[in-house]
Amino acid sequence: MYNKKILTILLLFILVINVVGPVQVSHAAALDSVIGTLSASSVPSTDGGSNVFDKLFSLLFDKILGPILNIFGGGKATTTSPGNPVKVTPLPPKGGNSGIADSGVLRGKIIVVDPGHGGSNPGAVANDTREADNNLAVSLKLRDKLINAGAKVVMTRETDRTVAPEGSSLGQELAARVDIAEANNADMFISVHSNSNPDPSIYGTMTFFPDGKSSKLALEVQDNIIRETGAVDKGTSSATFYVLRNTTMPSILVEMGFVSNSSEARKLQDDSYRNKIAQGIFNGMVKYFNN
Template identity: 65%
Template sequence: MNRNKFTTFLMLFLLVFTMIVIPVQSVNAAPVDDVLKTLSSGTLSQSNSTGGSGSNIFEKLFGYLFNKILGPVINVFGSKSSSDPNGNPVKVTPLPPSSDSGTVLDSSGIRGKVIVVDPGHGGSNPGAVANNTRETDNNLSVSLKLRDKLVQAGAKVIMTRETDKTVAAAGSTLGQELQARVDLAQANNADIFVSIHSNSNPNPDIAGAMTFYHSGKSPKLATEVQSAIIKETKAIDKGTAPETFYVLRNTTMPGILVEMGFVTNSQEAAKLSSDSYRNSIAQGIFNGIVKYFN
């Protein structure tokens, strides 16, 4: 408010006060605490909504006096008062600060969901082995971390294995081993099936994470999980692709097969062996599943 405005309001105030208020003061006097409440709540809502400094306090004071004192005076002559019928200040509840950071996910969507987590290989079949890293160990470690995160969020998790062993009876064929994993998902009427693997390639320069989905089904779960893994790990994004892997084509629910990284790449093998990187991957897969169900 500039000086001229202030002077104008002051003069108007004095005018109203001397000509109208004094004669009716005994009838319409506003309690002081009402005035203070109006001013404080008005200033509060102003500073919350616009970040203003409350410099228009005299405008509010004049407005309040108009509604409280001049309003009822006009009302005497038959026109309707524009003030709140009870004369109470309207409380403005400030909105909670918007959370656009994306760091805290609402995981309520996965509560009660049946999720099969399938650490690839195990027991007599260690999967890809290179750079002193065994695929089966990476797969199991990340799967157990993923299980804990899902359980904590209220999902019902079924692990195809929780130790370094085969899922089917020892001596079973590869087909029987894979079918044993499918059977667990089908028998438990799982909502989703998540198989965890590590990749390998004759070219040691190739690195990165990728996620497969069954070619006949929606890629949504795969795309959510893949992008969340990349966000968490900053790994090279090798994208998603449709595939006909046994465990994907023989399960009826949405399923994915995550290839977390290449054990044949020495740098990625070292990362895949570290507890912190394993936790980042598990967090990424978890975040993707949460987004899928939201």
């Protein structure tokens, strides 16, 4: 019986040699391991010799077939060790929310933010929405973003009031806003408004700039508001508004949306949407200063 087992082992050994023969020399060490282990296993065991077969098949698959299969891409990856670590390259971080890193370009800039209307002049009123309230809410959010970026922000108003003394003419009111920008030697003037139209089906966002200057600023701000809000893009245009034609620094007037349109009026009262508008204006300013 024992002789038959030895014969069986020899036949299996011949089979292993025939399999390993064509394998490249780099795996020849596996043969030495097989021969050594078979020699050590030739002593009869108490379990009737099954240990020999266990070791033989273990060697066949772990020492021989494993490396062979790995040659052809079918085996497992080589196990790492402290002396042979795998180099892991971390993936770049995903983009954050919709903000744009200011890279410090706003630090020290003097920005005048002008919430249109206020006090006894509420601006356009429709669909239970007052323009002056929307203008102030977005302007305050923009102020906070600019301050966080290191800018010096001057507000023409921070409450529901007129800028010029109550009872002043419209010309005096507008002149008071321009005077604040000029007195502070502002680097930029941003006037924030809401729009209105007799046709309630009209809606969208537009940005105005003084004729002959600030068109690049208007384009950057308009583009980024649309990116943030998804609003209908009504483009940019030059205009002769008092606060634009009388300021000497880059200046724009943003019409955020139409309070006369019921859907857009609801959006303009929504805190999340207001933040998106402020973020869009901020992003456009950063891109302008980065260019």
